[in-house]
Amino acid sequence: MLEVIDVSKTYGDIVALNKVSFEASSGELVFITGRSGSGKTTLLKLILREIIPDTGRILFKGEDIFSFKGSQVPIYRQKIGVVFQDFKVLTEKTVRENVEIALAVVGVPSSEWDSRVDDVLKMVGLEKRSELFPLQLSGGELQRVSLARALVVNPEMLLADEPTGNLDWETSEGIMGVFKKVAESGKLVIMATHHLNLVEKYTKVEKGSKIKTKVISLS
Numbered sequence: 001m002l003e004v005i006d007v008s009k010t011y012g013d014i015v016a017l018n019k020v021s022f023e024a025s026s027g028e029l030v031f032i033t034g035r036s037g038s039g040k041t042t043l044l045k046l047i048l049r050e051i052i053p054d055t056g057r058i059l060f061k062g063e064d065i066f067s068f069k070g071s072q073v074p075i076y077r078q079k080i081g082v083v084f085q086d087f088k089v090l091t092e093k094t095v096r097e098n099v100e101i102a103l104a105v106v107g108v109p110s111s112e113w114d115s116r117v118d119d120v121l122k123m124v125g126l127e128k129r130s131e132l133f134p135l136q137l138s139g140g141e142l143q144r145v146s147l148a149r150a151l152v153v154n155p156e157m158l159l160a161d162e163p164t165g166n167l168d169w170e171t172s173e174g175i176m177g178v179f180k181k182v183a184e185s186g187k188l189v190i191m192a193t194h195h196l197n198l199v200e201k202y203t204k205v206e207k208g209s210k211i212k213t214k215v216i217s218l219s
Helices: 040-047 072-077 095-106 110-124 139-151 169-184 196-202
Strands: 002-011 014-024 028-033 055-060 080-083 157-161 188-192 212-217
Touching (some): 014 028, 014 040, 014 212, 028 040, 028 196, 040 157, 095 110, 169 188
């Protein structure tokens, strides 16, 4: 599904990425690891096509995403869900309303909203929190809202930037369980993280699991 081919990116004299290459497929959980400043977020921004590399290509289903013009870029991004470390939820909106916003942005008919939101809230374990506001939620629950919002549009690929960075171990494990479930549903999940204990645990996939895991270490 995704091919990253010799991608390099600099910011002035700072080398963020130097000839990074890897392949990833549907149903795979890919961890991007590395020290702070190693280029993890830069790589996610390149995959999202928020920035352009100095050299190299990224192919999505065989198409070079940096060749996309005009309306092709937002169409490509509609196939991607994004989860951030700082949640980016709207405090004046309920959990349900925060998730519905994603459907409104991509133009899903409002007649479909209830069923799609109900399904995704159940998947992330927030079905009993739908009418609460962000200030009434824990950090782990806020991250689940962010994840639900990313998933409700039914993306083919999910990008997560340090999604457990602000969470304790127990809460992080709960969130990782949801990401694993997402990969098992057939989506490609790419996660930037410095949480190496979680990476070690979730790359030891149980016998019979449907997912594959991969670690891309950036120096």
